[in-house]
Amino acid sequence: MRRSARAALWRRLRRNTLSLAALGMLIVLTTVALCAPWLTPYDPDAPDAEHVLQAPGLRHWLGTDIYGRDQLTRILHASRIDLLVALGATLIALSTGVVLGALAGYRGGWTDQLLMRAIDAVMAFPSFILAMGITAALGNNTLNVIAAIAITHVPIYTRLIRGEMLRVREMEYAEAARTVGNRQRRIIFHHLLPNCLPPVIVQATLAMGFAVLTVAALSFIGLGIRPPMSEWGAMTAEGAGYIVSGEWWLFLFPGLAIIAAVLSFNLVGDALRDLLDPRMRGL
Amino acid sequence: MTWYLLKRLLLVVPTLFGVTVITFTLTYLLPGNPALVKAGPLANPEHIAEMERRMGLDRPVVVQYWRYVSGVVRGDLGESAATGRPVMQDLVQRVPATLELTLASLLVAFGIGIPLGVVAAVRRDDWVDHVSRLLGVGGVAMPTFWTGLLVLYVFFYKLGVAPPPLGRLSPGASAPTAITGLYTVDALVTGNWPALRSALAQLVLPALTLGFSVMAPLTRMVRATMLEVLESDYIKAAWAAGLPRRTIVYGDALRNCMIPVITLIGVVFGFLMAGNVVVEIVFAWPGIGNYAVTSLMSKDAGPIQSFVLFVAVVYVLVNLAVDLAYGLVDPRIRLR
Numbered sequence: 001m002r003r004s005a006r007a008a009l010w011r012r013l014r015r016n017t018l019s020l021a022a023l024g025m026l027i028v029l030t031t032v033a034l035c036a037p038w039l040t041p042y043d044p045d046a047p048d049a050e051h052v053l054q055a056p057g058l059r060h061w062l063g064t065d066i067y068g069r070d071q072l073t074r075i076l077h078a079s080r081i082d083l084l085v086a087l088g089a090t091l092i093a094l095s096t097g098v099v100l101g102a103l104a105g106y107r108g109g110w111t112d113q114l115l116m117r118a119i120d121a122v123m124a125f126p127s128f129i130l131a132m133g134i135t136a137a138l139g140n141n142t143l144n145v146i147a148a149i150a151i152t153h154v155p156i157y158t159r160l161i162r163g164e165m166l167r168v169r170e171m172e173y174a175e176a177a178r179t180v181g182n183r184q185r186r187i188i189f190h191h192l193l194p195n196c197l198p199p200v201i202v203q204a205t206l207a208m209g210f211a212v213l214t215v216a217a218l219s220f221i222g223l224g225i226r227p228p229m230s231e232w233g234a235m236t237a238e239g240a241g242y243i244v245s246g247e248w249w250l251f252l253f254p255g256l257a258i259i260a261a262v263l264s265f266n267l268v269g270d271a272l273r274d275l276l277d278p279r280m281r282g283l
Numbered sequence: 284m285t286w287y288l289l290k291r292l293l294l295v296v297p298t299l300f301g302v303t304v305i306t307f308t309l310t311y312l313l314p315g316n317p318a319l320v321k322a323g324p325l326a327n328p329e330h331i332a333e334m335e336r337r338m339g340l341d342r343p344v345v346v347q348y349w350r351y352v353s354g355v356v357r358g359d360l361g362e363s364a365a366t367g368r369p370v371m372q373d374l375v376q377r378v379p380a381t382l383e384l385t386l387a388s389l390l391v392a393f394g395i396g397i398p399l400g401v402v403a404a405v406r407r408d409d410w411v412d413h414v415s416r417l418l419g420v421g422g423v424a425m426p427t428f429w430t431g432l433l434v435l436y437v438f439f440y441k442l443g444v445a446p447p448p449l450g451r452l453s454p455g456a457s458a459p460t461a462i463t464g465l466y467t468v469d470a471l472v473t474g475n476w477p478a479l480r481s482a483l484a485q486l487v488l489p490a491l492t493l494g495f496s497v498m499a500p501l502t503r504m505v506r507a508t509m510l511e512v513l514e515s516d517y518i519k520a521a522w523a524a525g526l527p528r529r530t531i532v533y534g535d536a537l538r539n540c541m542i543p544v545i546t547l548i549g550v551v552f553g554f555l556m557a558g559n560v561v562v563e564i565v566f567a568w569p570g571i572g573n574y575a576v577t578s579l580m581s582k583d584a585g586p587i588q589s590f591v592l593f594v595a596v597v598y599v600l601v602n603l604a605v606d607l608a609y610g611l612v613d614p615r616i617r618l619r
Contacts, residue, residue, distance in 0.1 A: 118301065126553035132591065137309040222579070243432060251436070
């Protein structure tokens with residue numbers, strides 16, 4: 001008995017340490033994105049013909065590419081675009097999904113039917129494949145990539161909020177709000193919605209990690225952010241060509257940056273879920 | 284039961300309608316006008332208008348959509364500007380490559396993921412459990428294209444044990460007699476050992492990469508369900524009755540664990556389709572994802588939208604099959 005109690009305590013503690021480390025990592029990433037130009041003495045786009053394809057060393061910690069550009073600088077600058085796309089897509093998807101889900105769940109009837117069939121159609125595609133189709137049709141620039149990822153993420157929030165709305169609209173305080181004659185819009189967005197938000201915040205954090213993976217993969221196959229702009233997936237794609245000649249640092253480090261970002265979003269998301277949704281604890 | 288089956292089958296109709304509306308929008312209504320592409324970069328406005336008229340792009344949207352859907356139903360997906368052949372023909376030709384890769388990676392994911400999840404749950408907090416959880420957290424954070432490049436660097440460049448990533452067969456080898464189109468299966472059936480060797484050698488790294496990318500959620504799910512099942516009353520009763528450990532864990536517990544795993548197959552398949560695209564690019568695997576992306580490089584968006592439609596239709600059917608299987612396995616669903 002004592003042994004299992006100790007094990008449980010140890011698990012909890014370690015989990016918290018991990019979550020705290022992830023949170024710290026997120027703060028570091030955000031700071032890096034904001035301060036990228038002042039962190040290294042190099043220009044991310046300026047070629048340097050005398051120092052091409054240098055292995056990691058004292059001058060260039062993560063080496064240089066075929067144009068002699070400092071890879072660390074490029075990775076730091078890339079965090080701006082990757083995090084911006086993830087944040088932009090998540091915010092757009094979140095606000096759209098929340099409004100649609102609230103309307104569908106509260107109103108029910110044909111509004112619900114129509115909205116949910118549209119959501120079903122979007123969900124009939126594997127999300128990355130749909131994002132590919134959208135960027136291929138719209139053309140690949142930063143705004144279109146944000147739009148594509150946002151569209152594929154809307155169903156997550158719509159379904160979540162709709163489910164929560166179905167639950168809370170039957171509660172007594174919702175009845176009370178109706179009885180005293182509040183307008184429908186006020187009931188939905190002022191009285192009920194705040195009570196539906198906790199699981200959405202958890203989802204949004206996890207979705208940020210997924211969005212980073214998506215933008216990187218889109219860019220890797222040439223459908224996302226394009227070189228010369230520095231972006232982690234595009235940088236990995238550029239580095240892929242140098243594997244056969246042994247310049248390993250070119251593909252390795254941008255990938256590690258992606259992992260660090262996704263990992264910290266996921267761990268913070270998991271921690272938030274433990275905090276806000278005790279039913280899922282221990283998964 | 285019949286009622287459940289019927290209801291679920293009927294639901295496919297509106298879903299497929301929605302799917303085609305979306306792919307139609309992506310193909311015809313958005314910028315990147317197909318007439319513009321077809322007319323070429325030197326075309327003048329009259330030429331483009333003529334092309335639009337010939338392609339029916341000046342007709343009402345509903346008419347255009349109808350023509351699009353009836354074409355799709357007949358298997359007409361237009362022509363590829365890059366290969367000059369019908370897109371449908373190009374896709375069908377490349378499906379076996381994608382299918383072989385997908386099946387092999389499913390084998391990897393299920394073959395390693397499920398036992399790992401079970402053992403992790405049975406030996407909770409043991410080192411196996413730690414490995415499985417590290418994998419569960421780390422595996423989902425690793426971009427598939429990066430994992431692919433990493434194994435290529437280690438096994439091809441550093442150790443020299445893997446062949447170069449140049450498709451399904453090594454340059455010298457010739458394809459086995461086509462029966463299923465899956466090289467490994469065909470070579471095995473016809474007893475063509477050189478082809479089998481070559482095909483397997485080419486398949487190992489991409490299949491491991493793709494399999495690994497979906498293993499993490501699988502292991503996590505199996506572990507969590509297994510933990511729950513092992514705590515349940517009927518398992519406790521089985522222990523109390525003195526049944527052997529093997530029977531309890533791998534018989535009763537695992538069987539009850541499989542129901543949630545079945546529902547996960549749909550999700551796993553969606554991830555696999557996404558992973559397929561990047562893995563095919565990394566290993567120059569001549570599948571449908573590779574085809575879609577490379578056509579786009581030659582400014583031809585037609586094949587990629589056909590690919591998106593194709594994958595969505597398969598995805599809808601896989602999810603249908605999963606739901607039907609779920610209904611068969613779990614009687615509670617039918618009664619709902």
